[in-house]
Amino acid sequence: MIRRRRLPRCGRLAATEDGAVPIELALGVGLLLIPTALLVLSLPGWVERQSMAGLAAEEAARALAVTGTATDARTTARRIVSEVAANHGLAPGEVSDVDVDGSFSRGGTVQVTVTVEIPLVRLGEEPLGFTWDVTRAEQVDLYRSGG
Amino acid sequence: MTAPFVAAVALSLLVVTVIANLIVFTYARGAVRAALDEGVRQGARVGGDVAVCEARTREALGDLLGGRLGDDVAFEGCALEGGRVVARTTGRVRGWLPMVGDLPLEVRARALVRGS
DSSP states (O other): OOOOOOOOOTTOOOGGGTTHHHHHHHHIIIIIIHHHHHHHHHHHHHHHHHHHHHHHHHHHHHHHHHHOOTTTHHHHHHHHHHHHHHHTTOOGGGEEEEEEEEOOSTTOEEEEEEEEEEEEEEOSSSEEEEEEEEEEEEEOOTTOTTO | OOHHHHHHHHHHHHHHHHHHHHHHHHHHHHHHHHHHHHHHHHHHHTTSOHHHHHHHHHHHHHHHSOGGGGTTEEEEEEEEETTEEEEEEEEEEOOSSTTTOOEEEEEEEEEEOTTO
């Protein structure tokens, strides 16, 4: 004779688990879903800022390679970078540094490095985050006039 | 599967949908900014040519924000203001759910004309 074993009924919670779902839901949303959501929502902003820094450095390097001189290179680069940053919605302080290096003579290479702030979280006035450097180089034309 | 479990899963999916919608909003705003920036820089590079700015901006907006996503985004054109090429866009990006609402867009980009 085969004795039939009684299986526990599916779909019913044990008496000790009564009310577990609302607590688990609240904990799951608060500790897992919302932190993950904040991280996922901040990721596009990081990529956008890195891309903006690259674009600004490229634009500044190109402008300096075409018409720049060693004397006003830094000022010109800063102006171009701040314009591009403002067009992408960044406040003036969020581009922390613009550095120019290289040679402005014919055939030389002009390098522009843009350092941009990437915020992780904002607690109070100062955001916590890190900085990201992007360097772009442009060659000065061999036949550039005034070089 | 109990009713509270189903409700919990449904609520989580709703939250995921809202997050996805917010990511799309971020993309749309970034795309509009990038398109305007591209347009004004092109215009500024060729001596402040407004027609070049408008053509490049429309092209970039079409590439980045084509389809229904950009239906309510209106490019207002480029202008030359005080030695700068300025481009403006207004409009909104529609939300997927009534609880999310729409993203209002009023973006402006400018670039100093080269050689000025």
